[in-house]
Amino acid sequence: MSGFPDDPGFFGIIKEMPLFFKLFGGTIFLVVVGSFLYVIIRGLWTWTSNNASEVLTCTAGVVDKRTEVWGGTGNSRSRTSYYVTFELVDGSRIELPVRGDRFGYLVVGDQGELTYQGTRFKDFRR
Template sequence: MGSSFFMEFQSFNMIFFIVFGLIAIVIITGIVKTIGAGLSNHAAEQVQRSCKVVDKRTRVRGGSGDFSASTDYYITFEFEGGERKELKVKSTDFGMIVIGDRGEVHYKGTRFLEFVRVVEA
């Protein structure tokens, strides 16, 4: 009976450390990706390009049980030649920019800085 308990205890320990290790790897990978994206954006040149706003979307995360939901906002800009770039924006920018707007988008890497609308007379 004693050796059976010891075998079960060892199995539990092994499973616990494997699960703990996998969770740690996922968390560390997320942190490394976030730091890498931040460094890449910091090193990128600031770009200003004429564009047209062609799409907007949101992504809601969380919100189950006792957790609050958070919303990410994205706008797709189309440049001359048909190239498109989707950038994550603040909710205030998302509300002020309308599909069909023309103007100049300013960004650095994947970080949205501002959109300056061109008003056509």
């Protein structure tokens, strides 16, 4: 048996809060949970979509390379994402994320066979 039989606990505090704080807190909670769900669902959708796509190999050329550096404030380390834009024979372009070790081997102007699946870079052979 508890020593505090009339202690309402956490829900007692919530019950005594003004309506504005309840609505504001609930809205913040829904935005945070909704954001997490959106990121998870979007990631799963992209992964599933890529898996369902066929692996394509076509003649292409490297037309551009770029990096995106993020993080690195205070004591946290920075991270770099690498992207390469390929131009296909029909003139269309596709930008694919690549690993850093592959990024260094690709040079603007290279021509070869690009292999990719959906938005996944697989290989490029000169």
